[in-house]
Amino acid sequence: ADVAEVRVPATVQAVIAARIDRLEPGAKQTLSAAAVIGSQFTPEVLISLGVDPALEALIEAELIDQVRFTPYAEYAFRHPLIRAVAYESQLKADRAKLHRSLAAAIEAGDPGSVEENASVIAENLEAAGDVALAYDWHMRAGTWSTHRDLAAARLSWERAREIADALPPDDPGRTVMRIAPHSSVRG
Numbered sequence: 001a002d003v004a005e006v007r008v009p010a011t012v013q014a015v016i017a018a019r020i021d022r023l024e025p026g027a028k029q030t031l032s033a034a035a036v037i038g039s040q041f042t043p044e045v046l047i048s049l050g051v052d053p054a055l056e057a058l059i060e061a062e063l064i065d066q067v068r069f070t071p072y073a074e075y076a077f078r079h080p081l082i083r084a085v086a087y088e089s090q091l092k093a094d095r096a097k098l099h100r101s102l103a104a105a106i107e108a109g110d111p112g113s114v115e116e117n118a119s120v121i122a123e124n125l126e127a128a129g130d131v132a133l134a135y136d137w138h139m140r141a142g143t144w145s146t147h148r149d150l151a152a153a154r155l156s157w158e159r160a161r162e163i164a165d166a167l168p169p170d171d172p173g174r175t176v177m178r179i180a181p182h183s184s185v186r187g
Helices: 010-021 025-037 043-048 055-060 080-088 092-109 118-128 131-145 150-166 174-184
Strands: 064-068 074-077
Touching: 010 080, 025 043, 025 055, 025 074, 025 080, 025 092, 043 092, 055 064, 074 080, 092 118, 118 131, 118 150, 131 150, 131 174, 150 174
Parallel strands: none
Antiparallel strands: 064 074
16 A cells, blocks of 8 residues: 555554654654665665665664565565555655655666656656656556556556546646546557
């Protein structure tokens, strides 16, 4: 499930939030960035977001575990509820900034795989509130997926259409944005 859709019971949320509150600032920053990245993350992605990873503190606090050692280190949240609480406890502006930074890092990371990662970039831009950019990336993802996975292409175009439908009626680009995903659907 999308982390924003996970509902945490109040008592469980309070216990997890108390554990997070006891962390040093660097560890809290690491946990917040990791929550935006996903259930699994690498130190390299954290660094690309401008975070100095404090992973040992999070392991000691039993909030994350190292799940891969070679060929590169990879970490995961010990439980999805920990990620949900860490994600939801952030200020929306801070979370949006991290989503924007993650989208930019993915785009800059491997220029050869930008189209392949277009849907992930779109999702992060949408979560950041950058709907016009998210629309463009959803359209790119749909185009890239057309000959690889038609269901994924349709999903991307559906997400783009939902963004267009949510625009105010007086938005000058709304009509074109609403038509484009429909004309892209094939098969």
